Amino acid sequence: MADSYDLDDVDVLTAGTVGPPGERVFYLQARRGSQMLTLKVEKTQIAALVRYLGTLLADLPPPEELPANLELVEPIEPEWVVGTLGVSYDEDTDRFVLLVEELVEEGEDGAMARIGATRDQVAGLVLHGAEIVEAGRPPCPLCGEPLDAEGHVCVRLNGHKSTP
DSSP states (O other): OOOOEEEOSOSEEEEEEESSTTSOEEEEEEEETTEEEEEEEOHHHHHHHHHHHHHHHHTSOOOSOOOSOOOOOSSOOOSOBEEEEEEEEETTTTEEEEEEEEOOOTTOOOOEEEEEEEHHHHHHHHHHHHHHHHTSOOBOTTTOOBOBTTBOOOHHHHSSOOOO
């Protein structure tokens, strides 16, 4: 089992990618002082997280100051792969808590991370996360599948999806 983390009041909470569109690897990164946690996530997990956090933020006062630099810090060496993400909000402290669980085989115990962040930090993650998700390959206007530089086989034009 990998190490678990409890990072209350992080200095930075961000997401980012490494690699060209179509081959990007997504990461979630939290830093508190000299301690840095980097986790590998799926694009769909980041998209769902920022969408959900955005709905929570819509019911709260607007952020006061968005974080300036949300780029990933190197070395980008993930501690583990994210299986599940959960979110809670504490009105008394005006803090969000991300509860992250490691992806493991059924029956195994995985690591966990608890990441506490301010409303401003979460708002920054929402904006930045949405940008990195949208920065990938553009969707085909007919079928919605990602377009490669060479194009793609569109199911709307030939009536079937090719299988490997």
